[in-house]
Amino acid sequence: MTGSLTIRRPDDWHLHVRDGAILDAVVPHTARQFARAIIMPNLVPPATTTELITAYRDRIVAAIPAGADFTPLMTAYLTDKTDPDDLAAGHEAGVITAAKLYPAGATTNSDSGVTDIAAIMPVLRRMAEIGMPLLVHGEVTDAEIDIFDREAVFIERTLKPLMDRLPDLKIVLEHITTAEAAETVRQGGETLAATITPHHLMINRTDIFRGGIRPHLYCLPIAKREIHRLAIRALATSGHPRVFLGTDSAPHPIGAKESSCGCAGIFSAPTAVELYAQVFEEDNALDRLESFASLNGPAFYGLPVNQATVTLYREETVVPDEISIDEATRIRPFRSGETLAWRLR
Numbered sequence: 609m610t611g612s613l614t615i616r617r618p619d620d621w622h623l624h625v626r627d628g629a630i631l632d633a634v635v636p637h638t639a640r641q642f643a644r645a646i647i648m649p650n651l652v653p654p655a656t657t658t659e660l661i662t663a664y665r666d667r668i669v670a671a672i673p674a675g676a677d678f679t680p681l682m683t684a685y686l687t688d689k690t691d692p693d694d695l696a697a698g699h700e701a702g703v704i705t706a707a708k709l710y711p712a713g714a715t716t717n718s719d720s721g722v723t724d725i726a727a728i729m730p731v732l733r734r735m736a737e738i739g740m741p742l743l744v745h746g747e748v749t750d751a752e753i754d755i756f757d758r759e760a761v762f763i764e765r766t767l768k769p770l771m772d773r774l775p776d777l778k779i780v781l782e783h784i785t786t787a788e789a790a791e792t793v794r795q796g797g798e799t800l801a802a803t804i805t806p807h808h809l810m811i812n813r814t815d816i817f818r819g820g821i822r823p824h825l826y827c828l829p830i831a832k833r834e835i836h837r838l839a840i841r842a843l844a845t846s847g848h849p850r851v852f853l854g855t856d857s858a859p860h861p862i863g864a865k866e867s868s869c870g871c872a873g874i875f876s877a878p879t880a881v882e883l884y885a886q887v888f889e890e891d892n893a894l895d896r897l898e899s900f901a902s903l904n905g906p907a908f909y910g911l912p913v914n915q916a917t918v919t920l921y922r923e924e925t926v927v928p929d930e931i932s933i934d935e936a937t938r939i940r941p942f943r944s945g946e947t948l949a950w951r952l953r
C-alpha cells in the first residue's frame with residue numbers, strides 16, 4: 609500500500625472565505641493546502657465591481673499567514689446591471705479571473721443575482737470575446753421545481769441553450785451533484801468544465817437524515833440519491849481533463865446552521881485535500897488525484913501549473929471538532945471528529 613504521495617500543489621477552484629473575523633480564521637486553512645483559490649463573491653453586499661473586488665482581494669491578502677504561498681483569484685458577482693466595460697477592464701488588469709452567475713435566490717446571498725440570463729447577454733458575449741470564464745451555480749430557482757431536480761432542470765432550460773448561443777464562452781458548471789450533470793460534461797466540448805466538492809463525493813441525501821436531521825450536511829446544490837453520488841464520483845476519478853477540484857467550502861457559524869431555518873453551506877477547508885485523497889484511494893484512482901487537483905484547473909483557465917509540490921502521508925488525521933472565530937462564534941468542519949486516512953504535510 610502506498611505510504612506517501614507527492615503531487616504538484618493543488619488549487620481550489622471554488623471557495624467561500626467571507627469577510628472580517630471569519631475571513632481571518634479560514635484563509636490560513638486554505639493557504640496551508642492550496643496555492644490558489646477561486647474566491648466566491650457572495651458577500652453582503654456582493655463583490656460586483658472592479659473597485660469592490662480589488663478591496664476584497666486586499667482584505668484576503670492581509671489574512672494570509674506570513675511565509676505562506678497563496679494567491680486568491682477573484683470573481684465578479686454578476687447582476688442584471690453588470691457593466692461589461694468594468695468587468696473587461698478588471699479582467700485585463702488581472703484583478704478579476706472569472707465571473708459568477710447566481711440565479712437570483714438560488715443559494716446563500718444570491719438575492720442580487722441574475723433574474724434573467726437574457727438581461728446579461730451583452731456581458732456574456734464580451735466574456736466570450738476576451739476568454740473570461742463564466743462560473744455557474746447551476747440550479748433553477750422556481751419554487752415549484754423540486755429541490756432535488758433543480759440542477760437537472762437548469763441544465764436543460766438554461767445551460768444547454770446558453771452553450772448553443774455562445775459556443776465560445778468558457779463555462780464551469782460548479783459543484784455538480786447529478787448523473788445528468790456528469791453526462792453533460794462528458795458530452796460537452798472544450799469550453800465546458802465542472803468542479804466537484806469533497807462532500808458530494810462522500811454523502812448522499814439519505815446521509816442528511818441519518819438518525820435525525822444533520823444541518824451540517826445541508827448545502828446547495830443539496831446532495832442527491834446514491835446513484836448520482838456514484839456518477840459524479842466515477843467522473844471525478846476518471847481522469848476527465850475538464851473536471852477539477854472545487855471544495856465549495858462555505859463556513860457558517862454553528863448557530864446559523866443549527867437553527868429552525870439553517871443556512872446552506874459545508875465547511876471543508878481544514879482537511880480538503882485529505883478528504884479528496886480518501887475518495888481517490890477508495891476508488892483505486894490515487895494516480896489521477898494530481899490531474900484533478902493540480903493540472904486540469906489551470907489548463908482550463910489558461911494559467912500555469914504550480915511548480916511547488918506537496919506530500920500526502922498515509923497517516924491518520926482527526927478532523928477538528930470546530931474552528932473558533934471569537935468567543936461567541938465557532939464553525940464546524942465537514943466530518944468533524946472523524947479520522948481520515950491521509951495527512952498533508
Ligand code: NCD
Binds near residue numbers: 872
Ligand atoms: C454557499 C454559501 O454558503 O455561500 N452555500 C452552499 O450551500 N454551497 C453558496 C453556494 O455556493 O451555493
Ligand code: ZN
Binds near residue numbers: 622856858
Ligand atoms: Zn459555493
